[in-house]
Amino acid sequence: MKIGLIGNQNAGKTTLFNALTGMNATIGNWPGVTIERKEGYIKGNKDLLLVDTPGVYSLSPYTAEEKVTRQFCLEQHPDLIINIVDATALERSLYLTTQLAELDCDVIVALNMADILEKNGITLVEKKLEEMLGLTVIRISAKTGQGIPSLVDAIQKKTYRKNPHLKIYPDDIQKEIDHIASDLRKELEESPNAIFGAVNVFQSDPYYVALSNTSTKNEVKALEEKYGMDAEQIIADQRYRFVTRLTSACESRKVMPESWTDKIDRVVLNRWLCFPIFLLVMALMYFISVGVVGSLTSDFISALFNGSDSIEVFFHEVPFAIKGLGPLIGDAILNAGGSMWTADMVSNGIIGGISTVLSFIPQLVMLFLCLSLLEGSGYMSRIAFFLDKLFKRFGLSGKSIIPFIVGTGCSVPGVMTARTVEDPKEKEMTIMLTPFIPCNAKLPVMSLLASVIFPNYGWVISFVCYLMAIAIILLTSLLLKKVFFKGNNDSFISELPSYKMPSAYYAFRDVEDKTLDFLERAGTTIFLCTFLVWLFTRFTWTWQYVGPSDYTDMSTADIGSSMLASVGKVLAYLFIPAWGGHYSWGLTVSALQGLIAKEQVVSSLAVIAGDNVLALNGPFGFLADGSAGAPWIAFSFLAFNLFSIPCVSAVSAMRRELGSIKKLCFAMGMELAWAYLISSVFGIVGWGLNGFAGVMGL
């Protein structure tokens, strides 16, 4: 038996789904649009398949969610629909019920949020509702589990009412609809849902008009004139009239004193307080996840795997001498008579890759937890609410701010939080723009180069970088809005839900889901790419090992003859303008490795130039030789690293969230174009200041 779970957004659908299935949900694949569809069996009933659908207010064929849910109703032929209804917003919720009741399918109305009805001053007589609606009505609370056994019982024993197809329209309209319905039954042999179809023919739904030959134009026109509105309005109006008759008979509302939600909103949405509160919440979230958890764990985890003498805790060096798993196994391999390249591969290639993935995890978990709590409490909707005006001008949503802020820590969770943006266009733009924000891993590059660009005022350089990032984001979003994402943005029509105490249980489940997801999807890509970088920096085209002769000391390697270096030697021609008239395969290779992971940039420079990266007689001396152009060229290298493709992890997160290789390529192309453009401008200025001397180093 196939059962559809259908209801408004925020009606508690997912909670009920999880309560019914016991969380055995398998997340379906991601078709084009990123809308999850979950399926699962009702606990203890291997024959009752429950299908979760996107939350909708109507079965009209306009938004992506509506299309999916409507398609499910019409094409998947569910045997039963559980219509979950938010009992605190009964009138709006029952509107969808009137549409579901037109399908040739039985419907159970699950009146959710029974636990907070009283608090909201609402009394409901569900028996009366059941009589008037003709459908089984069961009062539940998905959160506390109240009423769920009776719901399951009704499904198992099939004690629910048969759908009576109540006539809800005035006689003249009803007559027309019945007429179309009987035509449809004759016309389309394989067409169940004749009443639903008839109503849609009546209001000129494009899908049904194309399907049927019934000519009803004149009759509909007469009715439109009589009612003084068009057919679409007539139907919506009549549905709501029917619903209002129900609610006024079954529901009574006491006038309540100002709710907690309104009181909190008076502070949170106050003109002067909204920004300080928002900044405080964000700073706190960032501090806890990246500042505390991140700084406590990522060095530590890296030390466990790669070994270290000391780690940094809260910006203090703490002695922490450990050999690390990588060197331990590496030495074991050497002692057992293994070759140096095997030890290098296991220690730096494989274990190094695993540690990169794992070092992300603790701060990601914390960040996901904070975000889940923000979302569950209802504050997230407020952020979007008050920032919407500002961001709308750039074709973004108020919610885009959250990925951007999270992105200053790490682009991966940043890109993943873009999920909370509802409008698909705004969401895609947010995903594409988030990686421009300078993340944690770009800081070492910044601090290395700041010293030569603007000695003693390194922070000015960081500040300029953030300003440039903001400028690029705004410019790009305007450009995208004008050129690629033309047309109106979807109107911001969403609910401002009541504040709720977030459920710890569901928050943890949410975090677990997201973390496993990250490990599975991003993790494998990061791991593979780290391994590939290892491979291409260790071997020549003829597979000769040119890696370090001591795998724990990279300066003993001959990177210059590796495959990556030979690629760099070709590409270095492209970068002559960016590097201010210098042909430098070393800078090029380091920048290329930066596309895989920004952490690699500084270490790659060090591998090529030795410990003193910017030594005047070294290969990168031209960045620090005191010539007028040198700071410009150094900034050009910095800019390329800041604004190009962030890293493999971010790219894999982007691929996952964009759900399309084409869009991913577009985003990466855009980032590369910006990076190349900006760095070439700075590089050419530097070249000019040095008098456009011929290309050096060729």
Added chain:
Amino acid sequence: MSEPDETKHRQNLKPGDYGHLSDLKKGQRAIVLDFHNNNAALRRHLLDMGITKGVVIEVKKIAPFGDPVDISLRGYELAMRVEEMKGIDIQVLPENEAKTKHV
């Protein structure tokens, strides 16, 4: 549907005055007379959300910078952008009149 008429902001609407939903101040209530909107999907969405002729809408919260606005109708709340509210014609209702729905 009538063409979008003059949608400029009218201030200080009093009970009985005509205007657009976007002209209301916080706490004011009005009855919807008609609406015009060229975007079929959006128009349909407004209908689905219960913004039909004769429904009573109260402005509950206005975002700190004036847009969007949180309105209350049919026993629930909805946030929408001022742009869309300009297309909804209303008549302002007296402040303390018991909530009656014109059905």
